[in-house]
Amino acid sequence: MGRPARPPPLEHAITHPVPARRVLVTGAGGQLGTALAEAFARDDVVALRREDWDVELPPPEGLEVVDLVLHAAAWTDVDGAESDPQGAAAVNVGGTQHAAELGAPLVYFSTDYVFDGRKRTPYVESDAANPRSAYGRTKLHGEGAAGEHAWIVRTSGLFGPTGDNFVRTMLRLGSERGEVAVVSDQRTSPTYVGHLAAAVRELVAQPHGTWHLAADGDCTWAELAEAVFAEAGLACRVRPISTAELGRPAPRPAYSVLRSERPEAPRLPHWREGLRECLARLV
Ligand SMILES: NC(=O)c1ccc[n+]([C@@H]2O[C@H](COP(=O)([O-])OP(=O)(O)OC[C@H]3O[C@@H](n4cnc5c(N)ncnc54)[C@H](OP(=O)(O)O)[C@@H]3O)[C@@H](O)[C@H]2O)c1
Known part of the structure; x- marks a missing residue:
């Protein structure tokens, strides 16, 4: 009897490389x-900005045919939507x-602002939406417009090393001032965009439907500001104020912590870990 045939070395076994998935952002x-463009960099990413x-x-x-759409374009000016809901x-x-x-x-990104914030335990996918702001209503209608073949990803309090966000604003104010006033009566799960983008990579192997993807843990905006200053070594104090004192045009949920009731949902790290990763990219 001859020796059993060995499988060929791996590089010879792969004769047809798997074509790259084309992903439009x-x-x-x-x-x-x-x-998202960073997290999907191993795919063939077509990254389109507003000017594109x-x-x-x-x-x-002439837009090329794509295998997956990550639809991150949105009107995100929550207060501006109150005066221009049609826009x-x-x-x-x-x-x-x-x-x-x-x-x-398609992956559609929705928001914790589709909820009214009356609960005091985390919102799960089967909770009824009841947006209180024009922004929240447009995002909820957008969920319907995404169609049958979509993952509806509800997330909250996004921050990252680019763009306008609460963490970057606090870093700027914290280096200019000795004290900042921050609302302490809205509780949410601030989510690092890098962690969300990694979770979306996992999610697209799961069935379509609504998924809550937000950081583990929760805090108020005042607590997040304190954490930013502590992590960044800034000697700025936080003066807690109420939402009413701040007097913004759009109502916001007092409580909007999101959790998934789906056992197969990707889990995100704690918001504090996200904050550290974000700050590491900013210094
Ligand atoms: N930020 C949050 O705290 C948060 C929380 C929950 C859910 N979300 C959702 O997450 C998604 C991403 O939000 P984000 O924080 O990354 O917002 P973002 O930084 O404001 O990014 C939104 C992008 O959409 C672009 N855009 C606006 N109008 C457009 C149009 N008509 N055509 C093409 N592009 C347009 C903006 O371009 P310009 O810069 O030129 O305006 C911007 O680049 C959104 O769906 C948002 O609703 C955000």
Whole structure:
């Protein structure tokens, strides 16, 4: 009897390389869009900024066929949406319809602001949405516009090393001032865009539907500001104030901690770990 045949070495066994998945990112200039383009860098990423495709308009002529759409373009000015709800809807609902028209499976990013904030235990996917702001209503309608072949990812309090976000604002104010006033009566799960983007990579192997993906743990904005100053070594004090004192035009949920009730949902690290990773990229 001859020796059993050995399998060929791996490099000879692979004769047909797997073609790269083509992934389109809308809103690629935003903080989440930037993180998604990084997280999917092993794929063939087509990263479109607003100047490449204004999603209020149908997809540009000649856009290549893609396998997956990560739809991160959105109207994110929560207060501005109160005075221009139609403008916000044109992007968040109309823009999502246009992204869905590409016909590829789509990831739509939604928000904790679809909830009214009356609960005091985490919101799960089966909780009823009841947005209190124009922004929240447009994002909820956008969930419907994403179509059947979509993952609806609800997340909260995004921050990252680029763009306008609470962490970057606190770093700037904390280096300019001895004290900042920050609201202490809104509790959420601030989520690092790098952790969310990594979780989205895992998620697209799961079935379509609604998924809550937010950082582990929760805090108020005042607690997050204190953590930013502590981690960054800034000697700035936080003066806790109420949402009413701040007097912003859009109502915000007092409690909007998101958790998934789906056992197979990707789990994100704690917000404090996200904060450390974000700060490490900023210094
Ligand atoms: N930020 C949060 O705390 C948070 C929380 C929960 C959910 N989300 C959701 O997460 C997603 C990403 O948010 P983000 O924090 O990355 O926001 P972001 O930094 O404001 O990015 C949004 C991007 O969309 C672009 N955009 C706006 N209107 C557009 C249009 N008509 N056509 C094409 N691009 C357009 C913006 O471009 P310009 O810069 O030129 O305006 C920006 O690059 C959004 O769906 C948002 O609703 C965000």
